[in-house]
Amino acid sequence: MDAELADYRLDELDRRLAAMPKGVERDYYAGQAANLRGELKASEKLLRRALEGLRASRDARAADALETIADDETKLYRYGRASRAFDEYFAVKAEKQGDDSKADVKADSKGDVKDDAKIVALLSQVKPMKVTWHGAVRLPMTQNAIGSNTAELETNGVKEHWLLDTGANYSVATRSFAKAAGIRVLPGFAATGAGVTGIENKLQVGVLPSLRIGGATVRNVAFLILDDANLKISAGDLNFQINAILGYPVLQALGVVTFAQDGTFEAGPTARRGVTTVPLYMQRLDPVALFGVKDASVPFTLDTGASSTDLSVRYYERFKDAGLGWKEGHDEAGGAGGSVKRTIFRQPRVELKVGDRTAVLKNVSITPKKTNAGLDELYGNVGQDLFRDFESVTFDFRQMTFGVGAPRAADAAVAR
Numbered sequence: 566m567d568a569e570l571a572d573y574r575l576d577e578l579d580r581r582l583a584a585m586p587k588g589v590e591r592d593y594y595a596g597q598a599a600n601l602r603g604e605l606k607a608s609e610k611l612l613r614r615a616l617e618g619l620r621a622s623r624d625a626r627a628a629d630a631l632e633t634i635a636d637d638e639t640k641l642y643r644y645g646r647a648s649r650a651f652d653e654y655f656a657v658k659a660e661k662q663g664d665d666s667k668a669d670v671k672a673d674s675k676g677d678v679k680d681d682a683k684i685v686a687l688l689s690q691v692k693p694m695k696v697t698w699h700g701a702v703r704l705p706m707t708q709n710a711i712g713s714n715t716a717e718l719e720t721n722g723v724k725e726h727w728l729l730d731t732g733a734n735y736s737v738a739t740r741s742f743a744k745a746a747g748i749r750v751l752p753g754f755a756a757t758g759a760g761v762t763g764i765e766n767k768l769q770v771g772v773l774p775s776l777r778i779g780g781a782t783v784r785n786v787a788f789l790i791l792d793d794a795n796l797k798i799s800a801g802d803l804n805f806q807i808n809a810i811l812g813y814p815v816l817q818a819l820g821v822v823t824f825a826q827d828g829t830f831e832a833g834p835t836a837r838r839g840v841t842t843v844p845l846y847m848q849r850l851d852p853v854a855l856f857g858v859k860d861a862s863v864p865f866t867l868d869t870g871a872s873s874t875d876l877s878v879r880y881y882e883r884f885k886d887a888g889l890g891w892k893e894g895h896d897e898a899g900g901a902g903g904s905v906k907r908t909i910f911r912q913p914r915v916e917l918k919v920g921d922r923t924a925v926l927k928n929v930s931i932t933p934k935k936t937n938a939g940l941d942e943l944y945g946n947v948g949q950d951l952f953r954d955f956e957s958v959t960f961d962f963r964q965m966t967f968g969v970g971a972p973r974a975a976d977a978a979v980a981r
Contacts, residue, residue, distance in 0.1 A: 566594050571942075573601060573846055573855055573864045589618035593626060597633060601846045601853075603965045605637040612637075620657065628657045632678060635685070636849050642693035642814065644685045644787070651682035677939075681849075683755035684735070684789070687770045691751075692785045696818050700780030702832035706824070710805040711798055712872030712949055716830050718811075720776055721747035725809050729822075729830060731960060732868030732946070733812030734850035736786055738771070739793040742808040748773045748788055757789065766795045776815070781833060783815055810870070813850055817962045824869060825957040826973060839959040839968015841920040851939060852960060854967045856947070857918030859887065863944040865917075867960070867967060871948030874915070876931040880944045881910070885933075890914075896930060907932060917951060919969050924954040 569578040575598050582598075585591045596611030612630040619627035631654040638647035704716040707726065715726040723745045734757075738748055748771040756765050773786040796807040816822045819832040823839075831837060846853040852867045861883070885891075891910040910931040917924045927950075935941045952958045956970035 570594070570597055570601065573853065575601065575846075589615045593619065593630060596630065600633045600637060601848075603640075603845070603847055603962065605641055609634050609637045623661065625661060628654050628661070631657060635681070639681070639685055640814075640817070640847070640850070642785070642787075642818075644688035644691055647685040648682070648689045651678075651685065654678070655682070680755060680757050684757065684770060687751055687753045687755055688772075688787050691772050691787055694783060694785045694787070694814065694818050696820075697782045697784070698780060698833060699782065701835040702779035702781050702819065702830070703835075704779050704830045706828050706830045709807075710803065713870050714824055714830070714949075716811075718776065718778060718809075720773065721745065727809040727811045728807055728870055729816070729824070730810050730868070730870030731813055731816055731852050732866065732870045733810045734814075735789045736812040736815055737789045737791060737796070737807075737810040739796050739806075739808050740790055741793050743771055743788065743790050746773065746809070748790070750790055766791055768795075778811075778815075778819070778832065781819060783818060786815060813852070816960065820963045821959065821961045823957050823959040824952065825970070826953065826955070836959065837957060837970075838961065839955075839957065839966075840970050841922050842959075842961075842966040842968040843920045845960065845962070845965045845967040848939070848943065852967070853943065854919070854947075858884070858916075858944070865943055865945050865947045866939065868946050868948050869952065869958075871946055873948045873950045874926055874929050874945060875940060875948075876912070876915075876929055876945035877940045877943060878932055878935050879941070881931050881933045883944070891931065909933070917947070919951075919955075919967075922955070922969055922972060924951045926950050 566578055566581060569575065578594065578598055582591055582595055592611045592615035596608045596615060599608035599611060612634050616627060616630050619630060631650050635647045635650035635654065638650055706714045706716050709715050709726065709728065714729045716729055717724055718727050725742065738746065743750060750769050750771040754767060754769055756767050769790040771788040771790045773788060774784060776783045776786050793806070798805045798807065821833060821836045823831040823836045825831065825837065843854050848866060853864050854867055855862045855864050890913050893910055896907055896909055910933060912929050912931060913927065915926040915929045917926065932940065940946055954973060956973055959968040961968065
């Protein structure tokens with residue numbers, strides 16, 4: 566059943582679970598599936614119920630259950646509880662290794678878990694984020710120099726174009742902008758990797774008491790605070806400074822968010838919905854959907870902050886013998902903290918099916934090796950080159966659907 570979880574074949578998993586007797590095994594897999602579906606409270610309840618039996622039998626999956634519980638709590642903005650779940654995770658790892666030194670276990674743990682645990686520990690005293698509605702959210706969007714959508718927001722009297730980024734696990738600010746915008750920087754340091762590049766960035770965390778987004782006021786917004794240079798995108802001739810990113814947690818709190826090609830960002834109950842929808846899932850703090858590739862339905866992360874789509878080593882391994890006209894080349898991928906030069910392949914034409922709609926992407930990069938980043942785990946990271954094929958795209962974090970509007974005319978979608 567691990568294979569069904571890894572490939573988001575949850576309907577198949579449901580059928581297998583229905584035939585299983587009640588008990589630890591069923592609760593564990595049902596809890597993991599609920600997490601992927603965004604059913605966070607159900608996931609935590611099921612995994613807590615399974616945990617006692619897993620720990621009693623010294624089953625290695627006890628640590629996996631606790632890592633998922635920590636993720637559930639993080640997405641519920643209950644950072645203190647997430648931090649305690651991570652403490653349990655490291656304790657279980659120590660028990661499994663017969664080593665009582667949590668520090669040693671932390672050093673040996675995979676980097677992303679260690680980084681996630683440190684971030685929520687620094688945020689442990691921050692109250693859960695809440696949204697108050699005063700009216701509709703309908704803001705004009707513009708594209709920045711790297712092809713990402715931004716909206717102008719004002720906080721503490723400071724106006725700034727914020728990148729609207731479903732691929733950002735937290736909202737992010739540069740150190741200079743945080744000071745000007747009234748973001749309270751909390752003591753301590755952590756680190757995190759940057760998207761496709763996997764570059765580690767040293768950071769602090771902070772909290773903004775109140776952020777007005779159109780007709781919504783979001784309170785207790787958690788931020789990652791990076792040095793200004795780490796949010797300067799440098800690749801080839803491009804040098805561009807990002808100062809503020811509105812990340813997944815705020816977008817999820819708004820419930821429904823729509824990015825329309827008429828240049829508007831909408832959120833909340835009045836936001837327009839997609840004409841065609843598919844289930845929306847989560848890979849920890851990244852939105853995921855299954856898209857059709859040839860005769861397969863495979864998972865991709867959905868990243869409104871990415872100007873283009875990157876296909877992963879899993880895509881490479883699955884389709885390398887499919888005769889898709891790949892050509893070897895090199896590129897430079899930019900992200901927070903810098904850029905990396907990569908040997909890649911390019912596929913001249915990629916068709917991705919979103920429900921009964923088809924998006925056609927051109928000259929898409931394929932990474933043939935692991936990058937030690939989230940890109941490795943699924944089939945790729947989908948960016949603006951897919952989203953621009955439709956009149957709008959909608960992330961509904963309440964009903965957990967990803968929707969697209971009507972297809973755009975080919976000449977309009979290509980004009981980028």
